[in-house]
Each structure stands twice: as C-alpha cells, then as structure tokens.
Amino acid sequence: MSPFLSNKLRALLTLSALALLAACATTPPAPVVDFKPGYDFGAVRKIAFYDQSGLVAGNHPLPLSDMERDRIDSALEQALRAKGFEMLERKDAGQAQLLISWTLITDDKTQIRTYETPGMGVGYGRYGRYNRYSMYNCWGCAQTEVSVSNYTEGTFIVDLIDPKLQRSVWRGLIQSRLKGQLQNDQDKYNATADNIFASFPPP
Secondary structure, three states: OOHHHHHHHHHHHHHHHOOOOOOOOOOOOOOEEEEOOOOOHHHOOEEEEOOOOOEEEOOOOOOOOHHHHHHHHHHHHHHHHHOOOEEOOHHHHHHOOEEEEEEEEEEEEEEEEEEEEEOOOOOOOOOHHHOOOOOOOOOOOEEEEEEEEEEEEEEEEEEEEEOOOOEEEEEEEEEEEOOOOOOOOHHHHHHHHHHHOOOOOOO
C-alpha cells in the first residue's frame, strides 16, 4: 500500500473515531464508567471544559481540525445540558465545579487467530485394503490455519475533574474497532455523548 493511500485510510479511520466510536456499529458499544466513591455529585451545577481537553494520542495519532473538535465539544455539552448542568464558557472556567476533558487514542493493532479445519489425508482405517473409500478420507485429521488481520482500535475517554482536588472524579470510556467511514453527522456525535453520560451523575 502506498504511503498516500495508507495516510488517507488512517484519516478516514480517525474521522470515524470522531463520531465517538459508535457510528459504525449497529449497537453502540457500552461505556465503561468509574467514579470516586463518596463524591458529592449532587452538589455540582456548573461545568466547563478543561483548558487541555482534546488530547489525541496512540501509536499513530492524527491532528484534528477545529471543526472536528467543535463537533465533539458540542456533543458533550448538549449531553450535560440535557442532564440539567450549566455549561460555562472557557473564560469562566474558574467558576466551574467540575472540568470536562476528553482524549482520543487510536492504536494500530494486529490480531492473530489459529483454528482447526478438517483435513483430507490417506488412512486405511479398520478395513484397510477392503474399503477403497477409507484411503481417501482421514476423518480424524485436522489442519491448523492461521489468520492475521490488522485493524485500528479507538478509545474515547471523558474525564470530569475536580479543580480543587486536581484529580478526575468520574471517567467514561468507549472502546471499539474503527471502520474507514467518513462521519460528520452531528446527531451521531450527540447520540454517543448521551450514551457515555447515560449513568451520570452516579446514584
């Protein structure tokens, strides 16, 4: 594969990841959620974006355009507003009780699978020379096949950070294989942001 085609494919995969890793799936992947026990999420009303939100990492990270970042920010904002939280402007982040930060990680990976397949061999079996079919069929034989596939795994992480503690108190994570399909539908971003915040705030 030429470097041009390889870079073009990686760009499409990353754009697919920007749909928050769900637009390509029939059923959006379930988020993995963790949070600080005993934290009073009920007291939180104001949230703003962390100034370093939007990190892209992995073994082959690609730069995001401002439009792509805006789609992700907008999706996360609408999901939190729907939960009744007030989203502050970045300039007013000092008044926020929690800061939201997202990270996109894209890693190229290789999967190797081995599996057994029926094999044909020569075997005389019990009847030996008296059964002409037995020499063509070795029912107990098997062959080991190896399948190698390359894919890109995307991980989208959302952290809610307490500015006083300077630590994350809530994290939602979605991980999925990515497909090379261009996605710029804001509704898909919004739907997956709703998915990742489905259980926020914790009970």
